[in-house]
Amino acid sequence: MAVASASTFAAASVASRRMQSNSSTVSSSYSSSFCHGSQFFYELSKKGSDRKSLVFHRGLSLRCEVVSRSLDPIDKVDSKKSNIIALEQLKASGIDRYTKERSSIAVIGLNVHTAPVEIREKLALPEAQWPQAIDELCALNHIQEAAVLSTCNRMEIYVVALSQHRGVKEVTEWMSKISGVPVSELCQHRFMLYNKDATRHLFEVASGLDSVVLGEGQILAQVKQVKKLGQGVSGFGRKISGLFERAIIAGKRVRTETNIASGSVSVSSAAVELGQMKLPESSYGAARVLVIGAGKMGKLVIKHLAAKGCTKIVIVNRTEDSVDAIREELKDTEIVYKPLSEMVACASEADIIFTCTASESPLFLKEDVDRLPPVDPKVERRFFIDISVPRNVEPSISDLETAEVYNVDDLKEVVAANKEDRLRKAMEAQGVICEELQKFEAWKDSLETVPTIKNLRAYLERIRASELDKCMSKMGDISEKQKKAISDLSIGMLKKFLQGPMQHLRLDANGCRKPEELLEIMHAVNTMFDLETEIILDTVRTKVQRNQK
Numbered sequence: 327m328a329v330a331s332a333s334t335f336a337a338a339s340v341a342s343r344r345m346q347s348n349s350s351t352v353s354s355s356y357s358s359s360f361c362h363g364s365q366f367f368y369e370l371s372k373k374g375s376d377r378k379s380l381v382f383h384r385g386l387s388l389r390c391e392v393v394s395r396s397l398d399p400i401d402k403v404d405s406k407k408s409n410i411i412a413l414e415q416l417k418a419s420g421i422d423r424y425t426k427e428r429s430s431i432a433v434i435g436l437n438v439h440t441a442p443v444e445i446r447e448k449l450a451l452p453e454a455q456w457p458q459a460i461d462e463l464c465a466l467n468h469i470q471e472a473a474v475l476s477t478c479n480r481m482e483i484y485v486v487a488l489s490q491h492r493g494v495k496e497v498t499e500w501m502s503k504i505s506g507v508p509v510s511e512l513c514q515h516r517f518m519l520y521n522k523d524a525t526r527h528l529f530e531v532a533s534g535l536d537s538v539v540l541g542e543g544q545i546l547a548q549v550k551q552v553k554k555l556g557q558g559v560s561g562f563g564r565k566i567s568g569l570f571e572r573a574i575i576a577g578k579r580v581r582t583e584t585n586i587a588s589g590s591v592s593v594s595s596a597a598v599e600l601g602q603m604k605l606p607e608s609s610y611g612a613a614r615v616l617v618i619g620a621g622k623m624g625k626l627v628i629k630h631l632a633a634k635g636c637t638k639i640v641i642v643n644r645t646e647d648s649v650d651a652i653r654e655e656l657k658d659t660e661i662v663y664k665p666l667s668e669m670v671a672c673a674s675e676a677d678i679i680f681t682c683t684a685s686e687s688p689l690f691l692k693e694d695v696d697r698l699p700p701v702d703p704k705v706e707r708r709f710f711i712d713i714s715v716p717r718n719v720e721p722s723i724s725d726l727e728t729a730e731v732y733n734v735d736d737l738k739e740v741v742a743a744n745k746e747d748r749l750r751k752a753m754e755a756q757g758v759i760c761e762e763l764q765k766f767e768a769w770k771d772s773l774e775t776v777p778t779i780k781n782l783r784a785y786l787e788r789i790r791a792s793e794l795d796k797c798m799s800k801m802g803d804i805s806e807k808q809k810k811a812i813s814d815l816s817i818g819m820l821k822k823f824l825q826g827p828m829q830h831l832r833l834d835a836n837g838c839r840k841p842e843e844l845l846e847i848m849h850a851v852n853t854m855f856d857l858e859t860e861i862i863l864d865t866v867r868t869k870v871q872r873n874q875k
Contacts, residue, residue: 429470430490431569431770433524434497434516435482438538441515443735447716448505449481452684453551457559459504464561466496471563473556473570475531477548478593478623478715478734479538484528486565494518525569525766529759532577534586535752538737539596541586544626546577568769576762583758586751594626594682596737597713598634601678603740604730606704610636613705616676617641618669619683620648623713627680628652632659640676642669674698678709681718689718695729713737778848781857782827790820827851 436446451459456474463472463485471486483501487493498516502509519527527536532549534541553570556562581587602608615636617624620643631639638660641649649663664672669689673679681689690710701708710731712719717733724731794816798809830847851857 429565430487430493430520431484431524431565432487432490432493432497432521433482433484433519433527434494434501435475435480436512436515436517437480437482437536438735439536440517443715443717443733444721445507445511445515446479446481448507449476449501450478450715451476451481451504452686453555456552456555460556460559460561463497463500466493466500468493468496469561471566472561473552473566475549475552477545478713479545480531480536482531484524484566484569486563490520522763522767526759526763528569528573529576529762532573533580533755533759534577535580535755535759537593538734539592540749540752541581542592543581543587544592544594544622546574546581547622549577550574565770565773568773569766572762572766572769576759579758579762580755584751584754586755592626593713593734593737594623595630596740597680597711598627598630599740600732600737601680601709601711602634604709604732605678610634614675614677614702615639616672616679618679618681618689618718619643619714620652621682621684623682624680625652627682627713628661629656632656638662640664640672642666642672670694670698673708676708677701677705678711681710681712682714683718685714685718686716688720690723691720692722692726695723696726698728700728778852778857779828782851782855783824785855785857786820786823790816 436449438446451474453476456476459474460472463469463474463483468488469485470488473484475482475484481501483497485493485497498509498512501507501516502512505512528549530536532546534543534545537545549570553567553574556567556570602610605613610631613636615631615638617627617631617639620628620641624641624643625648628639628641636659640662641652642664643649644666646663649661653661673690673695679690683689695708695710698708707727708729710719710723710729712731712733715734719731719733721731721733723729794813797812798804801808801812
C-alpha cells in the first residue's frame, strides 16, 4: 500500500509538471507563502512567459526527492515504471484536452429576442426528452454538467464547461445535430453568456424579466420543472442544481417583494387579448371559439376567454378528463368537448381558433383550411392564434383570403402599451436579483475548494498510513494498546497539520474573506502539494464512468 501510494504521488507530480508547461492559463503570482506545519519556505513568481519557480530555503530538497529517498531501491524502480504507465494513461484518456482553466457556467441559446419562431421550433425539446438531452450533453468532452430550458419563447442550454470556447463549440454542434439547423445559421441567432452574466440571465428569466410579457408568471413554473426533471440525472450536477435552485428563490422573491406581477399578462392572456382585437367590436360575446388542447396553456387560454365574456367554448382534446376539470372551475361557461377526430369539423364552425398542443407537426395545413366553409361575414376572416412551439398551424394559411394566422411572436403588439410601467417595476426587481446573485457566487466559490480539501486530506492520509506501517514494522511485538496509542498519535498530528490549511480553505462564517483571496490560497495549496493533477483526473474519471453507463 505504501509503495502504491508513493508511486501514485510521483506519477501525479510528473504529470502535473508536464501539464503546467502546456497550460495556457496560469494562476496569479504568489510570493512569500508559508506552509503551516512544514519547514520549507515557498515562493512562487512569474518569470518570462508563464513560468513558475520554486525556491526552497533552509537547505531542504524538493519534496519529490524527499519522498524518493524514503523508498528502497526496488520501490524506486517500481516508481519509475509507474511514472511511465501513468503518463501513457494520461495520454490515452485524453487528459491533454483539459487545461487548468477554471470550469465555467455558460448558457448557449436562442430566444424570442434573438431568433424567429421558424428557427426556435426546430430546436424545441419536449420535457420528456430533457433528461436524455442532459446525458448527451454531458457525454461531450468539455461539458461537466448540463440543463435544458425549452419553452415557446426560448431554447437555452445551461452547462458547466471545462473550457468555455470548446464547450460552446460542442454544445452548438449538438444543437445543430438535433435540429438540422446548420451551425452557421445557429451562430446568427444564438446568444452566449458566461459565469455571472449567465447566472444573472437565468435569474431574470425566472423573474419574468426576459419574457415577451414582462413579469409573466408561467416561466417560473417552467424553471421549477427543469430542476424537478433534473433530479436523479447524473449530469444535472451540484453547480447546475444549485444555480436553478437559487434562480427559483430569486423568481419567488421578485414576485413577492415587487409589483412586477400585478396586472401582468401571460402568453395565454396576451393571445386572448390579440384575438379580441381582431374580432368585430372587440368582443367575444357572439364569436364562435375553438380551443385545441386542454393542457397547461390551453387551460389558461380557456380561463382568460371566460374572463373576457366568452359564454361558449368548444374544446378539442385527446381525452375528456381534463375538460371535465375545467368545467368544474368554470360553471358559468358552456364547455363542449370534442375528440381529435372531429377537429376539422369543429374548425369549420369556428370564427377564431386557439392552438396550444405539444404536437411536433402542423395540425392545420393550407389545403385543409382552404376547403373550410367561410366564416360569418361580420368576421371576414377565420383567425388562427397559434401559441405552440413547434407551431400547430402552417404559416402559409395566411396567404388565403379567408384566413389569418398569428403566432407567439405576434403577441408583442399586445404588451407594448404598458411596457414603460413594467420597465420601472423591472428596475425594482434588479435589486433582489443582485442580492441573490451575490449569495450564489459566494456559494459557488466555496465549492471550488472542495476538491482541494478532499485531495489534500487524502494525500496526507496516504503519507500518515505509510509512515505508520514503517513504524509498526520496526517496533516488533507490541501490545494492541500501544499500537492504538501510536496510531492515535499519528492521527492527532495529521489533524493538527490540517487545521491551518482547512481554516484558510473554507469561507468564514460571516463571509469576511473575499472569494479572490480564498481562490489564491486554494491555488497555492494545489501547487505546493501537486493536487491539481488529481483534481483533473477526478474530473476525467467521472466523465469516463458516465459515458460507460
